[in-house]
Amino acid sequence: MRLNRIAAIGAIALAIGALAWLLFVGLPRWYGGPTATRAVAATPSPAPPPPGRKIKARLYYVTDDGTRLTAVEREVAYGDGTAEQARQIIEAQIAPVAEPLVSAVPPGTKLRSVFVTDRGEAYVDLSREASAAHGGGTLDELLTVYTIVDALTENLPAVTSVQVLVGGKEVDTLAGHVDLRRPLAKNLEWVE
Amino acid sequence: MLPSARRCIAVAASIVPLVVLAAAAVQPPQSPTPLTLVSKEGRRTLPVYLVSEQEFVALDDLAGVFQLAVRDDALGAITVSYKGKTIVLTPDQALASVSGKLISLPAAPSRLTAAGAPPRWLVPVEFISRALAPAYDARIDFRKPSHLLVLGDMRVPRVVIRYDAQAAGGRLTIDATPRTLSAVTQENDRLAIRFDADALDLALPSMQGVQPQGVVQGVRPVDQVTLAVDLGPRFSSFRASTQALDAASRLTIDIVAAPTEAPPAPGPAQPPAPPPELTAATPTSPIRTIAIDAGHGGDDTGVVGAKGAKEKDLTLAVARRLKTAMESRLGVRVLLTRDEDRNVPIDERTATANHNKADLFVSLHANGSLRPRTAGTAILYASFEKGAEEAARASLLTERVPAFGGGTRDIELVMWDLAQTRHVDRSAAFAQILERQIRGRVPLAARPVDRAPLLVLESANMPAVLIEMGYLTNPDQERQLTGGEMQNAIVQAIVDAVLRFRESLGGLGT
Numbered sequence: 001m002r003l004n005r006i007a008a009i010g011a012i013a014l015a016i017g018a019l020a021w022l023l024f025v026g027l028p029r030w031y032g033g034p035t036a037t038r039a040v041a042a043t044p045s046p047a048p049p050p051p052g053r054k055i056k057a058r059l060y061y062v063t064d065d066g067t068r069l070t071a072v073e074r075e076v077a078y079g080d081g082t083a084e085q086a087r088q089i090i091e092a093q094i095a096p097v098a099e100p101l102v103s104a105v106p107p108g109t110k111l112r113s114v115f116v117t118d119r120g121e122a123y124v125d126l127s128r129e130a131s132a133a134h135g136g137g138t139l140d141e142l143l144t145v146y147t148i149v150d151a152l153t154e155n156l157p158a159v160t161s162v163q164v165l166v167g168g169k170e171v172d173t174l175a176g177h178v179d180l181r182r183p184l185a186k187n188l189e190w191v192e
Numbered sequence: 193m194l195p196s197a198r199r200c201i202a203v204a205a206s207i208v209p210l211v212v213l214a215a216a217a218v219q220p221p222q223s224p225t226p227l228t229l230v231s232k233e234g235r236r237t238l239p240v241y242l243v244s245e246q247e248f249v250a251l252d253d254l255a256g257v258f259q260l261a262v263r264d265d266a267l268g269a270i271t272v273s274y275k276g277k278t279i280v281l282t283p284d285q286a287l288a289s290v291s292g293k294l295i296s297l298p299a300a301p302s303r304l305t306a307a308g309a310p311p312r313w314l315v316p317v318e319f320i321s322r323a324l325a326p327a328y329d330a331r332i333d334f335r336k337p338s339h340l341l342v343l344g345d346m347r348v349p350r351v352v353i354r355y356d357a358q359a360a361g362g363r364l365t366i367d368a369t370p371r372t373l374s375a376v377t378q379e380n381d382r383l384a385i386r387f388d389a390d391a392l393d394l395a396l397p398s399m400q401g402v403q404p405q406g407v408v409q410g411v412r413p414v415d416q417v418t419l420a421v422d423l424g425p426r427f428s429s430f431r432a433s434t435q436a437l438d439a440a441s442r443l444t445i446d447i448v449a450a451p452t453e454a455p456p457a458p459g460p461a462q463p464p465a466p467p468p469e470l471t472a473a474t475p476t477s478p479i480r481t482i483a484i485d486a487g488h489g490g491d492d493t494g495v496v497g498a499k500g501a502k503e504k505d506l507t508l509a510v511a512r513r514l515k516t517a518m519e520s521r522l523g524v525r526v527l528l529t530r531d532e533d534r535n536v537p538i539d540e541r542t543a544t545a546n547h548n549k550a551d552l553f554v555s556l557h558a559n560g561s562l563r564p565r566t567a568g569t570a571i572l573y574a575s576f577e578k579g580a581e582e583a584a585r586a587s588l589l590t591e592r593v594p595a596f597g598g599g600t601r602d603i604e605l606v607m608w609d610l611a612q613t614r615h616v617d618r619s620a621a622f623a624q625i626l627e628r629q630i631r632g633r634v635p636l637a638a639r640p641v642d643r644a645p646l647l648v649l650e651s652a653n654m655p656a657v658l659i660e661m662g663y664l665t666n667p668d669q670e671r672q673l674t675g676g677e678m679q680n681a682i683v684q685a686i687v688d689a690v691l692r693f694r695e696s697l698g699g700l701g702t
Contacts, residue, residue, distance in 0.1 A: 062562050062563065064563070065563065065565070065566060065638060066561040066562055066563030066565070066566035067561070067566060067637065067638050067639065102562050102563070104562065135495060135496075135560050135562070135665070136488075136493075136494045136495040136496075136503060136560050137494075137495045137503075137557075137558075137559045137560030137561065137660075137663075137664075137665070138557060138559060138572065138644065138646070138658065138660055139559050139560070139561060139566075139570075139660070140559075140560055140561060140562060142644055143562075161577075172538060172539075172647060173538070173647050176487070176488060176492060176494070176538065177557075177644075177646055177647065177648075177658075178644065178645055178646065178647065179645045179646065179647040179650060181647075182577065183577075184577065184645065185577055185578065189643075
């Protein structure tokens with residue numbers, strides 16, 4: 001008699017265990033998986049936005065005819081203080097995007113550092129790809145530079161001008177055309 | 193006194209001077225003026241030791257600065273190595289062997305012993321210029337009289353300053369060798385003289401006899417490349433002029449004192465100032481010299497098309513065609529900033545135009561876009577950040593003080609970086625003329641004329657434009673641009689534009 005009861009309890013426990021597994025592991029794996037992948041593919045940015053507060057910022061991408069930039073409102077992680085927020089904005093701006101958006105920033109460009117002086121001049125230090133992976137051409141170079149300059153000056157009132165550095169150094173130009181020796185002010189002439 | 197006491201005093205009296213002499217002989221070497229090392233990384237000092245009237249530096253100090261490996265070997269020789277090159281020193285010989293060659297030194301290496309520290313090798317300072325410099329991979333310039341060591345390609349002119357008080361004020365004469373550009377500006381109670389260099393090898397004047405209540409109180413360096421002249425209460429105004437001497441530039445600043453009750457006697461006759469080197473093209477001057485800049489070159493290919501056409505090749509090809517066409521149709525002198533597949537630094541291109549007093553500067557490029565359909569020719573001229581243009585124009589106004597032939601020179605120098613601000617209106621006019629001539633011959637871009645902060649145009653001291661001939665990233669344009677027909681059309685349009693521009697300036701040229 002005792003043995004039977006033990007067996008019965010064991011069988012029930014097993015059944016409960018199996019049900020629990022089915023509910024919490026099996027079903028999600030079989031039916032939840034594909035949905036999750038599809039959702040990720042749909043968003044333009046492959047990296048999911050970091051958890052926490054977000055702000056809305058105007059980020060810049062190349063127009064259809066390739067001659068100007070257009071502002072697109074996107075979510076950017078919140079950063080405490082001007083420099084930190086500037087860093088988040090640039091990270092979001094240089095992150096790879098999928099069609100229909102086209103970024104004027106050369107592929108592989110990383111942000112090395114950002115600092116902002118108390119006079120509102122921001123210094124944005126980009127990795128070597130900003131120069132080395134640039135396709136050239138005055139127009140594209142202007143679009144690259146003003147993507148960075150306008151992304152900060154448009155979204156952060158405390159930033160009045162931006163100087164782009166490459167690989168930790170001041171450079172004359174990015175690809176031989178635009179003067180990067182001094183900070184540049186916001187210029188929406190390059191934005192449609 | 194007891195004889196033994198007297199003897200003691202006599203012995204003491206003779207020993208004391210000996211002891212003093214001995215102490216003097218074994219005292220540690222004195223420390224004369226240290227060496228200042230100036231390099232791209234900044235400044236540092238190297239202590240100098242004086243032994244028997246010869247200046248020495250410590251070998252381990254040199255090793256730290258120049259990344260040398262120093263080894264004492266079993267035979268007593270000292271081996272100094274740098275990237276495969278070897279210098280061998282022998283403790284008792286005033287010689288060094290540099291990669292096998294024998295170099296003489298003014299003294300043998302010496303040993304510095306200090307209490308509580310390991311002994312160190314000292315080598316005569318001439319070791320740096322005679323033994324190390326030939327073995328090193330960067331330029332080492334040892335200026336013994338100024339105790340200055342310049343490492344690498346740094347521009348460190350020797351600047352000698354003299355001040356002479358005069359009846360109506362004073363005169364500062366500043367000679368910089370080799371020739372160096374400088375700019376003088378007044379900032380409140382001092383004059384700032386900024387040199388176009390990386391550091392200065394300064395010889396400041398002795399200001400003895402200068403009255404503290406006079407026009408000038410002193411001259412001192414404020415940073416690596418700037419001198420400040422502290423002005424006294426009697427300062428009224430100044431005039432500056434520069435001359436090119438044989439190997440030096442001479443900047444003469446005449447300081448004028450405020451007049452006292454009686455008008456001051458006229459000062460000594462001023463030497464005739466030489467004509468300023470940078471002359472702005474006046475509205476009526478014809479176009480006699482044109483500078484054409486073929487963009488990119490050498491390892492800088494510029495934009496590359498899908499079929500492999502390189503921007504640098506296209507710009508050179510068109511530049512050469514343009515030169516021929518201009519010379520034959522316009523009878524002007526044409527300079528190319530490059531006539532071979534070589535990467536010329538951007539400021540050198542502009543300098544070629546400036547130094548040759550070109551009347552017009554045209555930079556040729558080909559464009560690229562992230563969108564393959566983008567097409568069309570565009571003409572760009574320089575834009576400046578708001579503050580820069582205003583500052584440049586403001587300094588133009590200060591030129592209008594009575595100039596004894598020197599004022600103009602100042603302003604030109606201050607605006608070296610922004611020389612184009614004086615010509616940008618005419619650059620815009622030329623750009624418009626170019627647009628009209630190109631229209632109908634080859635496709636124009638959506639925005640055919642634009643302004644941008646373009647480095648090659650900013651220092652140009654004449655009307656200047658940059659022409660993007662078309663998009664190499666557009667397959668149709670790539671094919672056409674590499675063909676003779678489109679290149680010729682562009683060339684003829686530019687020549688016609690120059691003709692119209694010349695007419696608009698009023699002169700038809702000689």
